[in-house]
Amino acid sequence: MAKISVEKIDLKHLQELQTIGKKTFYETFSADNSQENMLQYLEDSFSSVKLKAELDNQQTAFYFAKLEDEIIGYLKLNFGDSQTELKDKKALEVERIYVLKAFHGKKVGQILYDKAIEIAKQRNADYVWLGVWEENQRAINFYKKNGFVEFDKHIFNLGNEEQIDIMMKKNL
Numbered sequence: 001m002a003k004i005s006v007e008k009i010d011l012k013h014l015q016e017l018q019t020i021g022k023k024t025f026y027e028t029f030s031a032d033n034s035q036e037n038m039l040q041y042l043e044d045s046f047s048s049v050k051l052k053a054e055l056d057n058q059q060t061a062f063y064f065a066k067l068e069d070e071i072i073g074y075l076k077l078n079f080g081d082s083q084t085e086l087k088d089k090k091a092l093e094v095e096r097i098y099v100l101k102a103f104h105g106k107k108v109g110q111i112l113y114d115k116a117i118e119i120a121k122q123r124n125a126d127y128v129w130l131g132v133w134e135e136n137q138r139a140i141n142f143y144k145k146n147g148f149v150e151f152d153k154h155i156f157n158l159g160n161e162e163q164i165d166i167m168m169k170k171n172l
Helices: 011-032 035-045 048-056 108-122 137-145
Strands: 004-008 060-067 070-079 091-099 127-133 149-158 161-171
Touching (some): 004 108, 011 048, 060 108, 108 127, 127 149
Parallel strands (some): 091 127
Antiparallel strands (some): 004 060, 149 161
């Protein structure tokens, strides 16, 4: 397989971000959730207005994983007040690491994760944290393998359904 590159993106990549965001979320969670809740979440979370605001925010960063010219995954990081919870200036939140199903098991998630850790260290963060759906055993195992530990739980709304996310962190 050719080398996978990781590239920071900005507003001019909004359309591609919307496409990869919707596709990877749908591939990952559609089998375990109602079609109605999935469509509602995709419409809300990946609307052009919401993504534009996030791309404009200096406290949020997005990166694409690319194989040659194909976008195969992405990473979303939050700093300071952009974090969904905690809002600790000495922390970095990994809000999203998503990879197309066809590329699962090919180290793409690990490459995006390594980029997140590199950025956290550049920013002198004390720790990195994230929330992961309690039913997503594959992701939980991935983060445990990378040294994360559970420290709390929170509610994640998917359409009209409340789900439990396990909050995990790793000290740097």
